[in-house]
Amino acid sequence: MSWPFAGLVLRTPRLELRPDDDEGLHELAALADAGVHPEDEMPFLVPWTRFPNPGRSVLQYQWRCRAALAPESWTLNFLVRTGGTVVGMQELSAQSFALLGEVTTGSYLGLAHQGQGYGTEMRAAVLAFAFDHLRARSARSAAFVDNPRSQGVSRRLGYRADGTAVHVREGKAATQLRLLVEPETFVRPPWTLQVDGLEPCLELLGADVNRAGRYPGR
Numbered sequence: 001m002s003w004p005f006a007g008l009v010l011r012t013p014r015l016e017l018r019p020d021d022d023e024g025l026h027e028l029a030a031l032a033d034a035g036v037h038p039e040d041e042m043p044f045l046v047p048w049t050r051f052p053n054p055g056r057s058v059l060q061y062q063w064r065c066r067a068a069l070a071p072e073s074w075t076l077n078f079l080v081r082t083g084g085t086v087v088g089m090q091e092l093s094a095q096s097f098a099l100l101g102e103v104t105t106g107s108y109l110g111l112a113h114q115g116q117g118y119g120t121e122m123r124a125a126v127l128a129f130a131f132d133h134l135r136a137r138s139a140r141s142a143a144f145v146d147n148p149r150s151q152g153v154s155r156r157l158g159y160r161a162d163g164t165a166v167h168v169r170e171g172k173a174a175t176q177l178r179l180l181v182e183p184e185t186f187v188r189p190p191w192t193l194q195v196d197g198l199e200p201c202l203e204l205l206g207a208d209v210n211r212a213g214r215y216p217g218r
Contacts, residue, residue, distance in 0.1 A: 004200030017078035029055030071206030101137035
């Protein structure tokens with residue numbers, strides 16, 4: 001298959017996650033236009049939700065990530081669905097994964113779908129995917145100090161504090177908490193992640209089977 005990620009899917013009890021899902025991209029863009037955080041908050045370093053057309057920015061970002069994907073540097077943007085409806089996006093990215101074995105996550109949910117535990121469930125899904133199927137050694141995340149919801153998701157999943165960084169956010173200094181979780185500290189959910197279509201994707205993700213042993217099912 002020329003583009004194997006079209007067949008990759010992660011499933012949890014309530015959610016289905018597919019990367020670069022053309023069918024749902026415009027639904028995701030509409031979600032962004034409708035809002036993913038309150039007006040008086042800014043959870044992102046790049047304030048793309050303030051742009052004149054956030055939905056268009058979402059489409060362009062998704063297309064850029066897809067075009068640039070390579071074993072040395074990749075970003076998978078999983079569209080998150082429940083009951084067939086797109087509710088958000090869960091990102092999983094890595095640099096030099098074959099050497100470092102580390103991934104980074106980021107995400108957002110439409111305002112109408114927040115407060116239902118989806119954020120924790122979709123992050124748990126990509127962590128289980130990274131640790132159990134890609135054999136990642138660690139996963140990183142970050143949240144500004146004024147974003148308690150993201151910090152809460154990280155605490156529930158076993159992340160620990162790993163320092164701070166100060167960034168310029170919308171013209172002001174803002175402190176970001178760096179967070180780290182590893183396979184042995186990951187607080188696993190009470191369900192088992194289902195993964196289909198991974199095998200053809202491994203080479204493009206720089207997944208090194210010799211570093212971690214056999215992948216599940218191989």
